[in-house]
Amino acid sequence: MNTLEHLMQVMSKLPGLGPRSARRTVLHLLKNRETTMRDLTTALSEAMLHVKTCSTCGALDSQSPCGICLDSTRDPHVICVVEDVADLWAIERCQTLRGLYHVLGGTLSAMDGIGPDQLHIPRLIQRVVDGDIREVVLATNATLEGQTTAHYIAEKLKPYAVTVTRLAYGIPVGGELDYLDDGTLHAALHARLSLQDAS
């Protein structure tokens, strides 16, 4: 296989890229060899060398402990538990929670042999024991696996003097009732708020 075919084959294995978009991307890169292609190659090599997994929270950063763990402006008493680094990034983007994180790296799964140890749940408990943690926000996905994992963690945290919360279920902002699934609508009705109380 020649250089060009090899590059296209590697590209086509990236998530969301099939053979057609891989070809298109490779052509785009070769047409912009001194700009985009060089930038991408350099950025990849740099990231491969320098990006680390934070030994405390499991986030990705160029240092460990990561920038978030070292950030003194954050509330060190709140830990937000997420399944994946992508979820951490999503919560960071909305800038509502300015606490610390704990990245599980997945959900409990007997079938895939993923137990509490693989998800660093003992390490989370240890962080609660060691630090002055007041609240653990369980921000796992609203899927069966995510909720099972959250439930397991909540049980494990029961012996400790820490508030355990989860994200609210409800209508997504901008969502139309007619297009919502029954489960979400049920949750939104169930958790309805008095307009007198709402701030």
Next chain:
Amino acid sequence: MNTLEHLMQVMSKLPGLGPRSARRTVLHLLKNRETTMRDLTTALSEAMLHVKTCSTCGALDSQSPCGICLDSTRDPHVICVVEDVADLWAIERCQTLRGLYHVLGGTLSAMDGIGPDQLHIPRLIQRVVDGDIREVVLATNATLEGQTTAHYIAEKLKPYAVTVTRLAYGIPVGGELDYLDDGTLHAALHARLSLQDAS
């Protein structure tokens, strides 16, 4: 900006990748650092060093003249004219035409200042003059720009003893009449074939 953000920013500029898919791709790469990420970085560096534009036909290959131009099993009397390397690859995949190519690198465009010289049309004429070329297949896109360019080339080739052809217009194989645009249906009706003649 840190290493990770930089990589995501470069990624998000690739065609078809927005910020969300760039994040997903970067995470996928970092999770497969020793396999996919290493392969991609190596393949990119290799391609950047070794892929060349063929000095004869304009195709991309690790050598110039390219493998197609040097392939002695091909019909050297037929040149297929395409707008882009991606179009050449598409025609190669269907394995119908086993001749040579001429990549224009675009279409004539007064607005973008793209004239015959930028598209290497003089070099195409020269190939017809120099070689024993019997047929030039104009395989430009069925767009206004593609057809204008094809028309221009056909005019330029008139003085030479060479057959100039274009791709057939018609119903795409598997296409349903109800979903076709009027132009395609008109072309398919206009170029209808006698079933007695059809092979």
